[in-house]
Amino acid sequence: MEQAPWQRTAAGAGLLGADGRLAPTIFAEMTALASKTGALNLGQGFPDEDGPRAVLDAAKHAIDHGRNQYGPGRGSQELIDAVVEHQRRFYGIGLGRGDVLVTAGATEALAATMLAYLSPGDEVIVFEPYYDAYAAVAALAGAVLVPVPLAAPDFQPDPDRLQRAATPRTRMIIVNSPHNPTGTVFDEASMRHIVRVAERRDAIIVTDEVYEHLVYDERHVPIATIDAARDRLVSISSAGKTFSVTGWKVGWVMSTPERIAQISAVKQYLTFVNGAPFQPAVAVGLRLADEHFDTIQQTFARKRDILARGLRKAGFTVHDAMAGYFLLADAAPLGIDDATALARRMPELVGVVGVPLLALARPSRRDLRSTMRFAFCKSDDTLHEAASRLAGLKDAVLQPVP
Numbered sequence: 001m002e003q004a005p006w007q008r009t010a011a012g013a014g015l016l017g018a019d020g021r022l023a024p025t026i027f028a029e030m031t032a033l034a035s036k037t038g039a040l041n042l043g044q045g046f047p048d049e050d051g052p053r054a055v056l057d058a059a060k061h062a063i064d065h066g067r068n069q070y071g072p073g074r075g076s077q078e079l080i081d082a083v084v085e086h087q088r089r090f091y092g093i094g095l096g097r098g099d100v101l102v103t104a105g106a107t108e109a110l111a112a113t114m115l116a117y118l119s120p121g122d123e124v125i126v127f128e129p130y131y132d133a134y135a136a137v138a139a140l141a142g143a144v145l146v147p148v149p150l151a152a153p154d155f156q157p158d159p160d161r162l163q164r165a166a167t168p169r170t171r172m173i174i175v176n177s178p179h180n181p182t183g184t185v186f187d188e189a190s191m192r193h194i195v196r197v198a199e200r201r202d203a204i205i206v207t208d209e210v211y212e213h214l215v216y217d218e219r220h221v222p223i224a225t226i227d228a229a230r231d232r233l234v235s236i237s238s239a240g241k242t243f244s245v246t247g248w249k250v251g252w253v254m255s256t257p258e259r260i261a262q263i264s265a266v267k268q269y270l271t272f273v274n275g276a277p278f279q280p281a282v283a284v285g286l287r288l289a290d291e292h293f294d295t296i297q298q299t300f301a302r303k304r305d306i307l308a309r310g311l312r313k314a315g316f317t318v319h320d321a322m323a324g325y326f327l328l329a330d331a332a333p334l335g336i337d338d339a340t341a342l343a344r345r346m347p348e349l350v351g352v353v354g355v356p357l358l359a360l361a362r363p364s365r366r367d368l369r370s371t372m373r374f375a376f377c378k379s380d381d382t383l384h385e386a387a388s389r390l391a392g393l394k395d396a397v398l399q400p401v402p
Ligand code: PMP
Pocket: 045, 104, 105, 106, 107, 108, 131, 176, 179, 180, 208, 210, 237, 238, 239, 240, 246, 249, 250, 251
């Protein structure tokens, strides 16, 4: 029997059991597990500290000054202007007001873009491991997900594998750099190669740049800076990570006015509009002085280093994260080959929660089986405490199961 759209969506993200039962997303499952057990939640990627005060105050001000009703369909004028300024200031990219569409987070931006362009049978290339929403929405659209593996140690895309993955049916290539969950940043050669492959197959490139301001040792370079990419590019970002406001769900799409109109045609029936008082507040954030952005970067780099040290001390092989919220840690040196089983037991073993990497890849990726993803977007105290608890993991796993 043909699957209903909801079944396709859940199955696409690996959440539909053989018995037809629906599982929660790995992020919801691990957060619930942390709440139930009182374990430290390094699973779902959300900060446990507030971001810049000016941004929070601006939202309160907007609520107090009547910004509480539907706003314009394309987004508030301040935010559109702030996105235009931001792209010029940080990347030298010249956008017009008609090139921007504000959305309910990057999630809605991705969904509206994918639903606007993907027809049943179209192929979508993603780099694996991948953020779960890509697989879910591709499946909802009836499109075929074509994962190109990223592998340790550097998680850069392999040019030949990308070339081979592309076919005349390739309609879209989704590029998430800086990358969740590996923390890698695609190098310039990889990005140019992606653009060439997309040109050859006449595919759209969709970028997911939500970690653009969390690149630690260098600076983010958007694909939009490559001239040849322009005509086939839809760029997406959001405020959640940069300003530690993941619950606000304010994102934006940048493309040509023609594509913005096409994507709006779908977006206006998903949410129409959202987050009226948060949009001007995000505009304030995007216009913060450079020092604020430097502070954000330095703060998260310090957090990454605290957790990386803790995980190494605990016996994991830790992959260096150049960017983002997460560290990948391989439990194989601890004699553990199944990170999914480990993730479920970790609260009871050491009082820490993480996400098994295989939740973000196909089960056939055996090379990822023993690896976990840990979020370091948490207070220094939480990270130090997690490090000291993790130090007990080796002994805890050696205990015979009672
Ligand atoms: N893309 C990636 C790679 C993410 O990690 C996330 C959220 N953590 C999103 C998209 C969703 O962003 P938003 O919360 O703005 O919808």
